Amino acid sequence: MEHVVIIGNGIAGITAARHIRKQTDFRITVISAESKYFWSRTALMYIYMGHMKFRHTKPYEDDFWQKNRIDLIQDYAEHIDHDAKMVRLRKSGNLNYDHLILATGSKPAFFNWEGQDLKGVSGMVSLQDLENIESYTTDIDRAVIVGGGLIGIELAEMLRSRDIKVTFLVREKEFWQNVLPEQEATMISRHIRQHHVDLRLETGLEKILGDETGQVKGVVTSGGENISCQFVGITTGVRPNTDLARASGIPADRGILVNEFLETRFPGVYAIGDCAEHITPRPGRKAVEQVWYTGRIMGETVAATIAGKRTAYQPGPWFNSAKFFDIEYQTYGDVPAETPEHLCDFYWEHEDGHHAVHLIFDRQSLQFCGINSFGIRYRHEYFDQKLHENADIRSVMQDLHKANFDSEFFRDHTKSIQQAFNQRYPDYQVKPIRKKFMGLI
Amino acid sequence: MYMHFLQKTGLLLFILACAILIGLLFWDTSYRITRETFSGVSSDEATQERLQMVFDSVPSATFHDPFSFNQMLKEKFGEYNKEVIRTFAITQEELDRIIAAFPPADVTFSPTVTESVWQDGDTDNFKREQFTAYTSWMEGKSYSSRDELQKQLNKTRQDINQGIRENKGFGDYQIKSLQLALTRNALTGPTTSRTTFWLFLTIGLGTAAALLYILPKLNLLPGIKNDGVYHRSNTSRGWVAIIIGSLLILFYIVLYWYPEYMVSWMALTDPLSRSLSGNPASQWFFYGLLYTLAIAVMGIRMLIHYRHSNYHIIRTISVIFFQTVFAFLIPEILIRLNRPSMDLKNIWPLNYTFFYDYNLEQLTSAGVIGTSMLVWGIVLAFIGVPVLTYFYGKRWYCSWVCGCGGLAETLGDPYRHLSDKSLKAWKIERWMIHGVLVFAVVMTLGVLYTYFTGSGSVAGISTYSVRSVYGFLIGAAFAGVVGVGFYPFMGSRVWCRFGCPLAAWLGLVQRFKSRFRITTNGGQCISCGNCSTYCEMGIDVRWYAQRGQNIVRSSCVGCGVCSSVCPRGVLKLENKKEAGRLNNPVLIGNDGVKISG
Incomplete structure (x- = not known):
């Protein structure tokens, strides 16, 4: 019986394991040093905030794995011998494989700041990080977070949930403005401040200061300001975890290099998820994609290949989502931070500053390119279909009411969005459709 | 700071109000039998005469706690019964x-x-x-x-x-109810002399204090408020939870089986009861008042917690309305109007006494209004339930109208996450709740058989004992003691999930013939687990969400909290065409591999 060994039990590795099991009878072994059971890394923040316990973040009951004949080994993979097709584990010795999937995820990116190894400095990616943050932030007064991305704002929310004063250093002009267009970035920056976070824009970290016991006592910002604090959260992004691959001679650049079939240079060795780097990225996609969904899709893809149907990584239109304190964010398709000349944009924001949409379309062909939405839930299926069809912006706007995925009785903003669109682009009149009252008349 | 100060003050005052309320059961109370105490206690003349024989001879002692007083009553009734047996029993x-x-x-x-x-x-x-x-x-x-x-x-x-003991003396049930009535009449104490004052200092103060704790939350920005749920002792099965749970359990035991020890509380609510129904307060009036206040006050908490969500605002107002008007006020007003008292939204088989002989007799002998009530109750149970559930799912009742559901959605909300999500719990749930439904149906059929034929037993089993077993096990022990007393241990919907026969009936319709489902959004689920954690019915919502499968479960009460706590907007409660309701799982995002299941 063929043996599939998977290193890493995050969403990518576990999706691969589950789908291989559905399609084959192969022996499957999943190795992880961090935890025995699969848990949802995206829920890390909720454990700290007391919304959940660690056990709630496990998507499957513990006996699921045995029922599905997926062996779990909690151990550290030290070396891969790709000629002998063998993995060396720290405690459990050698393990032979026929197929090896590297799903080693990513690590917080630290940029060699002075003082980054002091006690009280942590990233926010692993269970170990969570434990550190828990112990570092007990009974403290003030924290500094460095790096304005998705993890940074999560960490800010976590610390605020315990009434810790937070200073948030963000290098960009507004929060996450390397990804979000200025309007949205400004809106979210405002929302961050509403939550009593001391947001410092266009500010970086110079160095971290420690006391004589090796404990953090403050930071110096790029502006030269001295801020005293007892905890520093480093959330300046993550980088692919390529340690094992490099140590074993598997080619890696930023990430472990893979072709369109997620294969590394060595036969039977694949890399998926956060740790993988596509040698030839698909048009419009990045070489390294580090979100939950791409991890899942790569896992599904490699499973098909191992089950005998060699399949290229072929994700559909881009999508992602997040939550910034109380504002939910969804994105479908491509919404660039800066709209290039050949594209048109349409931005609508509700006066309450908690709801907004931003749509992008081609100036010439009017083809719909993508949408950002804030505080309004939309149907994934709707935009996925419109993007697949290369639909016209007018049809997207016309049918917008069909896309709404907000809870019942929520205020429907469709009409006011359509009216604003008509004002902005009088040539492309959209007729708002009256919604039935309570779905009846 | 200022907010914390108000909240802490509120909390302290609330504890004080509770302490006073409990203290009133014992403090400065005296119980004394006089002619007035037992006159008019029973409408039966013979009983009245016997009472006179029992108590007229005794020099009236004064007791200072309900325990020794009731001990005395039991002894007196026992002595009388002994005498009856000595005289009339066949030796x-x-x-x-x-x-x-x-x-x-x-x-x-x-x-x-x-x-x-x-x-x-x-x-x-x-x-x-x-x-x-x-x-x-x-x-x-x-x-x-x-x-x-x-x-x-x-x-x-x-x-x-x-039989002789019951005919010539006092039967066990009779002794129990006479104990209550006599204790009630024999009481003098703070709650009888300065009723209004103490009412304000207990229930009034408690309500105000609770609001003082709750209202400052308006200062918080709108949004999900689950911070610290698993850090607080009260909401994570800590010592506070054990105290609260124990007090609730104790309260229900006294309420159902020893109401003679809570007559001080009944006296406390006398003025209110008299102004509504014209009668002195029973233990049920006191309980109803507390219940309604709990739903109203904790309902205000819900309104503040979920003020960003119209769905929760509307359904919370709905449960407050139905509890206050339908469960509390209308039945009292009906009594005042000399009509059969009935909670018009309490549906058989949750309302398991609906087909009991005394209820049927009361309704059929009360003219047009009684008959209308009888028809209304039957129509609701057998037409209203399936039709409304077909269009809206069982939520139309369980989280919008029902009294038990109303309490679970308000008072129980802080404990909703404590429900067990395991497959094993789901299995137990299915056996138990459908078992109770079968029990309720069999019990009711027996009762109706007796009503129409006059024969008290079917196949050698007494329909009366079946119904009293049901009343004890399901009606009181399960619905009350476990149903509410276990909030802090097993979550707010223990009764609704494992025991409610009406929930079972609604659930069967919801599972097999309804337009209701919870839909999932494409491929956006990140398996974080908020939905499953905060499902009060113990549904592993994530299991469905992460594979892109509609959630169609008989137990779902449609509270909508899974959808609210989802950080990625994945879940939506919908009533749509039946087609495609039981869909194959679909995840969007992968054009290379079609993902289903």
């Missing part, structure tokens, strides 16, 4: 004499032999009548030996004597 010796009159073998029973045992005189006549009545069915029956007959008659004697 072993009398029985032996009857048996001796028969031949040793091949006995044919006839009651005429009693002539030799009992002559004339009131007592003897009574005994003879009783014996004849109880043995009439044995007349002409043959027994192989005297011993055989003796066995039968020994049993009969026990039955007769038991």
